[in-house]
Amino acid sequence: MPxxxxxxxxxxxxxxxxxxxxxxxENVTVAEITERAGLTRRTFSRYFADKRxxxxxxxxxxxxxxxxxxxxxxxxxxxxxxxxxxxDAVAERLADQAAIAARRxxxxxxxxxLQERALTKFAVATDAAADALRSRGVPAxxxxxxxxxAIAIFRTAFERxxxxxxxxxxxxxxxxxxxxxxxxxxxxxx
Amino acid sequence: MPxxxxxxxxxxxxxxxxxxxxxxxENVTVAEITERAGLTRRTFSRYFADKRxxxxxxxxxxxxxxxxxxxxxxxxxxxxxxxxxxxDAVAERLADQAAIAARRxxxxxxxxxLQERALTKFAVATDAAADALRSRGVPAxxxxxxxxxAIAIFRTAFERxxxxxxxxxxxxxxxxxxxxxxxxxxxxxx
DNA sequence: GCCGTGATGTCTCAATGTGACATCACGCTA
DNA sequence: TAGCGTGATGTCACATTGAGACATCACGGC
Numbered sequence: 001m002p003x004x005x006x007x008x009x010x011x012x013x014x015x016x017x018x019x020x021x022x023x024x025x026e027n028v029t030v031a032e033i034t035e036r037a038g039l040t041r042r043t044f045s046r047y048f049a050d051k052r053x054x055x056x057x058x059x060x061x062x063x064x065x066x067x068x069x070x071x072x073x074x075x076x077x078x079x080x081x082x083x084x085x086x087x088d089a090v091a092e093r094l095a096d097q098a099a100i101a102a103r104r105x106x107x108x109x110x111x112x113x114l115q116e117r118a119l120t121k122f123a124v125a126t127d128a129a130a131d132a133l134r135s136r137g138v139p140a141x142x143x144x145x146x147x148x149x150a151i152a153i154f155r156t157a158f159e160r161x162x163x164x165x166x167x168x169x170x171x172x173x174x175x176x177x178x179x180x181x182x183x184x185x186x187x188x189x190x
Numbered sequence: 191m192p193x194x195x196x197x198x199x200x201x202x203x204x205x206x207x208x209x210x211x212x213x214x215x216e217n218v219t220v221a222e223i224t225e226r227a228g229l230t231r232r233t234f235s236r237y238f239a240d241k242r243x244x245x246x247x248x249x250x251x252x253x254x255x256x257x258x259x260x261x262x263x264x265x266x267x268x269x270x271x272x273x274x275x276x277x278d279a280v281a282e283r284l285a286d287q288a289a290i291a292a293r294r295x296x297x298x299x300x301x302x303x304l305q306e307r308a309l310t311k312f313a314v315a316t317d318a319a320a321d322a323l324r325s326r327g328v329p330a331x332x333x334x335x336x337x338x339x340a341i342a343i344f345r346t347a348f349e350r351x352x353x354x355x356x357x358x359x360x361x362x363x364x365x366x367x368x369x370x371x372x373x374x375x376x377x378x379x380x
Numbered sequence: 381g382c383c384g385t386g387a388t389g390t391c392t393c394a395a396t397g398t399g400a401c402a403t404c405a406c407g408c409t410a
Numbered sequence: 411t412a413g414c415g416t417g418a419t420g421t422c423a424c425a426t427t428g429a430g431a432c433a434t435c436a437c438g439g440c
Contacts, residue, residue, distance in 0.1 A: 040389055080374045119309040141346055148342035156335040182375040184270045
């Protein structure tokens with residue numbers, strides 16, 4: 001491959017992650033990323049919609065996984081049960097990604113712009129879950145509510161897991177968070 | 191005021207909302223907004239951090255309201271109860287804003303870029319609620335979880351309310367959504 | 381051995397966000 | 411009443427981004 005390596009996209013992702021870690025997202029220019037990757041600014045735009053997207057490529061499969069699992073879950077399961085089962089599936093997919101996830105999260109945490117994009121990624125997953133719930137017969141706005149709550153549970157679990165990946169599995173963190181929320185509704189003094 | 195009316199900011203907001211409704215967010219340029227408002231592009235940047243912000247100005251007080259209410263809620267209330275009480279307060283603040291909110295939501299719904307910013311605004315409210323919960327002694331990650339769920343409840347309630355503002359009050363929609371979620375946890379077959 | 385296809389480069393432009401500095405109106409003060 | 415400082419606005423310039431139009435080059439199939 002004289003003119004270009006076949007890994008243009010992954011080289012761009014890696015170069016971007018490196019530069020972001022070195023100098024911070026806002027202090028890195030697209031031209032610098034492509035320069036390090038040996039490509040051109042125009043080429044960057046062909047792989048990624050915008051500068052932020054270079055960090056989130058690959059996270060587009062999780063929403064599909066969530067939707068599938070919810071749809072194919074045992075029909076006897078209550079909606080929330082089906083959602084939690086789907087989160088288990090996602091947790092297994094991410095089980096070996098702790099290292100990469102931590103590196104990326106460090107970058108995201110330092111940049112409001114990237115946090116904003118991360119929220120849209122969560123929103124895409126939320127929409128996928130909500131759609132799947134509706135196909136199980138859950139009313140539209142109820143489905144959205146449950147989906148949002150599910151993603152909230154997962155985000156909490158994911159964060160706890162990243163803080164100590166070796167101690168408790170992501171899967172167990174999901175169950176822990178769900179149980180915690182459930183008990184917040186159950187024990188209501190007054 | 192010969193050279194400039196004192197209402198520069200509000201004129202910009204109104205001009206922007208009009209133009210967005212007329213031609214869609216992406217097809218409107220900052221220069222056009224300022225032109226309609228009788229100002230300059232540079233002045234726009236002094237009022238709003240970026241083009242999206244012109245739609246969300248004024249929504250910065252709600253997080254403070256939420257935080258205050260959670261902090262000042264009866265100390266005997268369970269965390270989730272305190273949060274729901276705070277949502278009641280926000281609901282009352284917005285009770286008479288249905289018309290404006292609907293107009294703005296129409297614009298946001300049509301633009302992914304604006305939806306992204308809307309998510310950030312929700313995130314700010316979430317953070318405020320989480321901080322307040324922590325000051326009540328709720329563990330950090332539990333506080334974040336409950337705050338996210340609270341905002342999810344509110345978003346659901348808000349959407350239902352906008353669909354029929356005259357039928358059920360926003361406050362009652364909040365309670366309705368909360369009860370719905372609670373029962374999703376309560377009735378778990380198998 | 382040629383050629384189409386696809387990935388990449390080059391050139392160009394509109395739009396955005398921002399820094400530096402000028403300008404103008406207003407209120408205060410002597 | 412004149413002058414002055416302050417704050418809001420305008421003017422100019424620049425770096426960066428995202429995208430269209432077109433050229434270029436390598437590879438695989440015929």
